[in-house]
Every structure is written in structure tokens, then in C-alpha cells.
Amino acid sequence: xxxxxxxxxxxxxxxxxxxxxxxxxxxEKFSVVTFGTVMFDMAKKxxxxxHRDELRMLPRQKQREIQKLAGEKIxxxxxxxxxxxDTHCTIKTSSGYLxxxxxxxxxxxxxxxxxxxxxxxxxIASRRGRDDSRVRDDEDxxxxxxxxxxxxxxxxxCSILTGATVKIIYNYDNHLDAAARDMAEIxxx
Amino acid sequence: xxxxxxxxxxxxxxxxxxxxxxxxxxxEKFSVVTFGTVMFDMAKKxxxxxHRDELRMLPRQKQREIQKLAGEKIxxxxxxxxxxxDTHCTIKTSSGYLxxxxxxxxxxxxxxxxxxxxxxxxxIASRRGRDDSRVRDDEDxxxxxxxxxxxxxxxxxCSILTGATVKIIYNYDNHLDAAARDMAEIxxx
Amino acid sequence: xxxxxxxxxxxxxxxxxxxxxxxxxxxEKFSVVTFGTVMFDMAKKxxxxxHRDELRMLPRQKQREIQKLAGEKIxxxxxxxxxxxDTHCTIKTSSGYLxxxxxxxxxxxxxxxxxxxxxxxxxIASRRGRDDSRVRDDEDxxxxxxxxxxxxxxxxxCSILTGATVKIIYNYDNHLDAAARDMAEIxxx
Numbered sequence: 001x002x003x004x005x006x007x008x009x010x011x012x013x014x015x016x017x018x019x020x021x022x023x024x025x026x027x028e029k030f031s032v033v034t035f036g037t038v039m040f041d042m043a044k045k046x047x048x049x050x051h052r053d054e055l056r057m058l059p060r061q062k063q064r065e066i067q068k069l070a071g072e073k074i075x076x077x078x079x080x081x082x083x084x085x086d087t088h089c090t091i092k093t094s095s096g097y098l099x100x101x102x103x104x105x106x107x108x109x110x111x112x113x114x115x116x117x118x119x120x121x122x123x124i125a126s127r128r129g130r131d132d133s134r135v136r137d138d139e140d141x142x143x144x145x146x147x148x149x150x151x152x153x154x155x156x157x158c159s160i161l162t163g164a165t166v167k168i169i170y171n172y173d174n175h176l177d178a179a180a181r182d183m184a185e186i187x188x189x
Numbered sequence: 190x191x192x193x194x195x196x197x198x199x200x201x202x203x204x205x206x207x208x209x210x211x212x213x214x215x216x217e218k219f220s221v222v223t224f225g226t227v228m229f230d231m232a233k234k235x236x237x238x239x240h241r242d243e244l245r246m247l248p249r250q251k252q253r254e255i256q257k258l259a260g261e262k263i264x265x266x267x268x269x270x271x272x273x274x275d276t277h278c279t280i281k282t283s284s285g286y287l288x289x290x291x292x293x294x295x296x297x298x299x300x301x302x303x304x305x306x307x308x309x310x311x312x313i314a315s316r317r318g319r320d321d322s323r324v325r326d327d328e329d330x331x332x333x334x335x336x337x338x339x340x341x342x343x344x345x346x347c348s349i350l351t352g353a354t355v356k357i358i359y360n361y362d363n364h365l366d367a368a369a370r371d372m373a374e375i376x377x378x
Numbered sequence: 379x380x381x382x383x384x385x386x387x388x389x390x391x392x393x394x395x396x397x398x399x400x401x402x403x404x405x406e407k408f409s410v411v412t413f414g415t416v417m418f419d420m421a422k423k424x425x426x427x428x429h430r431d432e433l434r435m436l437p438r439q440k441q442r443e444i445q446k447l448a449g450e451k452i453x454x455x456x457x458x459x460x461x462x463x464d465t466h467c468t469i470k471t472s473s474g475y476l477x478x479x480x481x482x483x484x485x486x487x488x489x490x491x492x493x494x495x496x497x498x499x500x501x502i503a504s505r506r507g508r509d510d511s512r513v514r515d516d517e518d519x520x521x522x523x524x525x526x527x528x529x530x531x532x533x534x535x536c537s538i539l540t541g542a543t544v545k546i547i548y549n550y551d552n553h554l555d556a557a558a559r560d561m562a563e564i565x566x567x
Contacts, residue, residue, distance in 0.1 A: 060352075064352070090345075090348075090355075093354060094374075094378075095301075095302055095354040095356060095375065095378055096302060096303075096304075096354035096355045096356030096357070096375075097345070097348065097354055097355045097356075098348075098354045099345075099348045099349050099352060099353075099354075101349065102348075102349055102350075102351070102352045103349055103350050106349070112473075113473055113474060114474075115474075146357070149338075149341060149527075150341060150345055150355065152527060152528060152531060153341060153342035153345040153346070153531035153534070153535075154345045154348075154349065156342070156468075156475070156477075156528055156531040156532045156535060157342075157345060157346035157349045157531070157535035158349060159468075159475065159476075159477045159480075159532075160477050160479065160480055160481055160484070160532065160535045160536060160539070161349070161480075161481050162480070163438075163442070163477060163480045164477075165471060165473040165474035165475055165476045165477075166468075166474045166475045166528065167473060167474025167475075168474070168524070185472075186473065186474075189473060249541075253541070279534075279537075279544075282543060283563075283567075284490075284491055284543040284545060284564065284567055285491060285492075285493075285543035285544045285545025285546070285564075286534070286537065286543055286544045286545075287537075287543045288534075288537045288538050288541060288542075288543075290538065291537075291538055291539075291540070291541040292538055292539050295538070335546070338527075338530060339530060339534055339544065342530060342531035342534040342535070343534045343537075343538065345531070346531075346534060346535035346538045347538060350538070
């Protein structure tokens, strides 16, 4: 029986890079799934949507059902191997910070560990500035520090509902190797 | 069907002023209710109290029932229009920070958005000093910053239990217009 | 009927010292129980373990049952007098911050107040350095400040699930008397 590790990090934290580098540093077998993709597959199978963008058009109650089913799917996948769930503590929207792991998702997924990949606010602002593939976010360092604060509080509340631990992995510039080793150790657990 | 927006802010944040200024800037129809008043009306109707001060004398279990009924009343009001609930994330008491939105209230209200009106700790301390109508609070800027930290964590935990977003609106001195526009946008949402 | 007060504080906060000093300053009758000890007694009675170290070897589901029973035991003890529960918001482990008060424990204990004994990060680092009886923790002041942030968020989420207040008691060097008086006032409450 594997563990369920939820991997989070704000845009620019380098979460995906760290996960990739960790995979090269461990012999532990594990799969990475993106929560949004599991949700989309579930909604497509139920013939509720054809395209991913339609997910957010679903009525609120339908969205929650799909979130819950996606969570249960992930919990069942973890019966045979460790699953790392790529997702967000919160997503910054025009209406505020939207929780990526509401209560009904947490109770379905039953995570063992909630990871937050962090870097300094200055480094994240600089990485976002260099990334031409994304719409440049106009958040300054203070906004990024606030998003970190909200996500730490968020992960902490998630841990109370599930018993999961909260682990912060620092991914500082030029120290990817240290972050990848921390991540590999958590996965090997 | 309207939204339920919970509007919070510590004393001196200017929450009520921002709500009033937002009302002048939008054509969206919405009502503002004070959570404590809805609770009092509910308890009076049930013949449990005659005066508002008696609310806190009720046995704990009775208080919770009234809180839950008040939450359900607000959720039902939101069937016809958007409701802004004027309340607090936490109230500072001699026994510590008392949660204004415990789990049973959140599950009854089912909010869409939890707003926090904030200002800098220095501005809040200065506004409280000028306000002769209130008992002057002896909190210094560090205490105010801590109350902000507790309230952000509080709103974040509320969002996990409900799926609501957490939106921080800054109400800096001489920038009421910006705060009112932010508030109006959230209400129009 | 007594109150249930949960007393928390990271290693070096001086929680136990403050509790002892508070006992000397009040005539209020109260008992202090250590959550881990109540759990161990419960597991021993159920013939699940003989030694305390075996507790963490129990299957996860069994551990949760014991935690829940220990919480219910504490709630029943509080029928006759005020109980102070000596425990942790979170325990720092190699897998991250482990919650000491997950949802099922909170719902069983039904606390009235969650106390956090804090000191400055510099003082805590210095106290830990002087303590030869413990394995010296290699946390620096930034790590300690982060642990404080996590524990405040943790206690805040606990308060939403239970309605308990969150009270921070500062135990600065050479000011034990002030901390003990704050603690005694909360217990007398």
C-alpha cells in the first residue's frame, strides 16, 4: 500500500521541476497525477463535459461531486503504489484565494503528507518575470509573501482535517539538488 | 439566486465605511445583514431572550443552536438576492480570539466569498486612537499585526470547510475609493 | 462542570514551567494531564501495547481510535473539574509538522480554550542551546518563527472546529511571573 503525497506550490515555486529532479534521485516507484486532470477524466467519463474549460461551467454541486470522485479515484490508486498529487493549496482568482483542497476533497483523498514547495518571494517574482510562456503576473514580492502565508495556513487546516503532516521544501535558486533530495526523501518516507 | 459574501475586518479597518461607499458605486442589488442582529432576532422569536446582552448568557448548546438557525436564515435570504454578512473572523476577548464563524455556522451559511478588510497596523492604531465613541483599545501595532495573522488563518480554514474564496481588500488612509471599487467588484462578481 | 483548556507550546517555550508557576498563584482546583499519557493508558488497558514506544507502531486506524478514546476520557474528566491538557499543536517530524489535535481528537475533547505559550524565537533558540538534557535541535530562529506561524494557524483552525478561543501567553525571559498570572487568569476564567 502506497502513500498519498499532495504536492503544492505557487506559480514560480518550481514544484514540477523539483518533482522531476526527485524522480531521477530515487528508486522508489511512484506516480504523479494532476488533480485537475483526474477531475477532467472523471467528468468526461460521466459525459458531463467534452473540453477541460467546461469543468468550471458546471453547477457548483456537480463540480463538488466530480472533485469528490476524483479524490476517491486517487485514494484507490494509492492502494498499489505511492501517488504524488500535483495541485494547489489555493489558486489566486479575481474573487480571492480559491481553496484547491476543500474538506470533501481531503476526506476523499486521505493524504499522508501535504508538501509545499517554496522559494523566497524575490526569487519567485524574478522567475515569473523571465517566463515568457505565461501571462506575466503583476504580483509584487509582498503579494507573493501573502500568498505563502495563506497557503501555509491552508495546508495546516488541511492537516487537522486529515492527520497529514505539512512539509515545506525550499527550492532556492542554484539549490535544486537540495530540494530534489528533500522531495525524494519524503517520497521514500 | 444571490451570493453570500461574509465581510469581516477588525475594529478600525473601516469595514462599514467601505461597505457604504461600495453601495454608492454599484447598481447591483444587495442587502447587508449583521450576524449578531440575525442571531438576536432569532433568539427573541424563540422567546429565549428579550435583550441583546442576554444572548451571551444562554447555555453554550443553546447559543450554537441559535447561531445555526441564524446561518440557515441567511442562506435562505440569499435565494432572492446577494447578501453581505457583516461579522468577524475572530473577536478578541479576555479568554483569547473567539471564532465568529465556527464550523456549524459555516455549514449553515454556505458562503461564496469571505472578505477581510485590512489596513496597515499603524493606520488602524491611529484610527482607534481618534475614535472617542469607543473604549480606546490598548493594542499596539504588534498586537494588531497578530490579529491580522490570526484572521487570515481563520478565513483560510473557513474556506476549506465551505469552498468559499478568501479576498483581502485593503482600505488605506485616503484610498477609500479604491477599497470601495474592490468591494463593489466582488459584490457584482 | 469544569473547563477543558488545551495548553500547547513548542520545545523551549517554557509551557510546563508556566503551568507549574500558575498552580502556585491560584486557588482554583484543576488537573493537568498529558495527552500522550492518557493515550498510552488507554492503549495499555485495551492490551494493544505494553510500552509507550509501541504506540506509534500501531496501524493508523488503531492510533486514531485510541486518540479518540483519550479525547473522550478527557472530556468526561472535565465534568468534575477544570482539566488542562498538556500537548502540542504540531510536532516537527522528518515528514513535516504532524498535527497533535486532528479533527477527531478535537470533536472528542470539546475544548473551551486553546493556549499557546510563546516566547521570542531568539529566546527559544537560546534556551534550547542551554538544555543539555535534550538532543540539541538544530533549528535556527527562522525555523522557530515558522513553527510559531504554523502553530498559530493550527490553533485557529482548531478553534473553528470547536468554537474554542485561541489565547497566546508570552513567556519572555525574566517575566515568568507575568506569564504565570496570565495562565492563572485563564484557568480561573
